[in-house]
Amino acid sequence: NMGRILGVDYGDSRIGLALSDNTKSIAFPFKTIKNKNINFLLDFFRKLNSEKNIESIVIGLPLGMNGKDTLQTKNVRIFSKSLGNLGLPIFFQDERLTSISAKKTLIKQNIKTGHNKEKIDELAAAIFLQQFLDMNN
DSSP: OOOOEEEEEEEESEEEEEEEETTTTTEEEEEEEEEOOHHHHHHHHHHHHHHEEEEEEEEOOOOOOSSSOOOOHHHHHHHHHHHHGGOEEEEEGGGGGGGGHHHHHHHHHHOSSHHHHHHHHHHHHHHHHHHHHHHHH
């Protein structure tokens, strides 16, 4: 199966996206989109699905350090239920394993211009998508 895996870093204002290569071994930052509303997102993901031949979706799950759901975790779970309409398998990757928040902070410290802030989210998506690929290859 030569489909790609899509990594999704969900945020209330922006959503970072990463894509695997066709062999599902390497994750690449792809793009960041605005989180306008669920209809906009579903349209976007449907188009992306047909253009890039997406076979499954990995969503970063921002659990609290105690492993419990936070408010943001609940938002991610609601979002993933909506994405279920696409009919693709959805997996969750625990973002704590990648210490993404620490990485995001480091990235932010190196990024001074507004333009590059967009890149943080897609980079985060690539980090946990890579972890998912490594664990499943």
